[in-house]
Amino acid sequence: MTSTSEPHILVIDDDPAIRELVVEYLSQNEMRVSAGSNGRELFEAMDREAIDLVLLDLKLPGEDGMQLARTLRERATVPVILLTGRSEEADRVMGLELGADDYVTKPFSPRELLARVRAVLRRYQVQATLPERDGSRRAFRFSGWELNLRTRRLRSPAGDTVALSNGEFSLLNALCRAPQRVLTRDQLLSLSRLHEAEVYDRTIDVQIRRLRLKIETDPAKPELIRTERGAGYQLASTVETLF
Structure with a gap:
């Protein structure tokens, strides 16, 4: 299996032209992009997916963009870049004080937006190498797979959701x-057991076999979960941790 670590960007803007521009441009530059037009879709996406960065328009019709930014910062450590108008200096200052990582003024250059997104992602990648509490982890990514620790969902490299039992989730974790x-x-x-997933009388070998059926290209010749005879098992992949 080939490895991919495409960051997942979520853009929230009520203007369909801006959403289309951002989705198309960032997707062409090795990023996975989802889009929404309001606060409800913002938090639904956050609950459903492991998002690496949010692009948030502060002027959503009928919604308080500052409150959305505040709630987002309270709920997650995901980096946030604000999309603002040129005349909204006070909003930009307040947004940064609320914990936003950067802002981009409209109309913006797609190249500038890409540069700012990459810069913020780099800062967070450096922070992710520092010691953190286990409870702060949001997801693991390996060889194109993504294990979301909050939703307990496994996403395949093709973007499909793969159902896991409690034991399988805990073992993969x-x-x-x-x-x-x-x-x-x-x-x-x-x-x-530390992750509160009851194993009962199922053996580790059975759980490993079931996991291989779900994530290996050829379960008979596993490349991801390898057996070290007489010792145990190994996840033979680099793993990216999302906080």
């Missing part, structure tokens, strides 16, 4: 927390 390290069956069992 444990493997993602220790990529390219061999974990014994006892370690995997212990780590799974």
